[in-house]
Amino acid sequence: MVDEQFTDSGFWNKIKLFSxxxxxxxxxxxxxxxxxxxxPNTPKWAKSVIFGALAYFISPLDAIPDLTPLVGFTDDLGALAAALTMVSLYIDDEVKSRAADKLALWFGDKPTEPKI
Structure with missing residues (x-):
């Protein structure tokens, strides 16, 4: 199953190293x-889509290697965007707020309104 390839530690490690x-x-x-x-309101099918996209994001094997200057994360962004399109109903204000708070810690500023 796809979600077995995704791990919390792998996700946070990738974020830490490449944010x-x-x-x-x-x-x-x-x-x-x-x-x-x-x-808790995100259904299993949506979680499978999410874990598939996040597994691709943390995978060292990419269509475009992450270390490629300027374009290394474009394939990751594409996978994330495709998943977001499918599960956008579950990206609510609480989810966006938690992400914005974390981004403010890492990047030092709070964005204006995020868009899906």
């Missing part, structure tokens, strides 16, 4: 999905 390189937009989308997966 600046990946950029705010990629990290924001990853956090939206992560926090949505923890919501």
């Amino acid at each position: 600046r390189q990946a950029g705010r937009e990629v990290i924001e989308r990853a956090l939206w999905l992560y926090y949505a997966s923890q919501q």
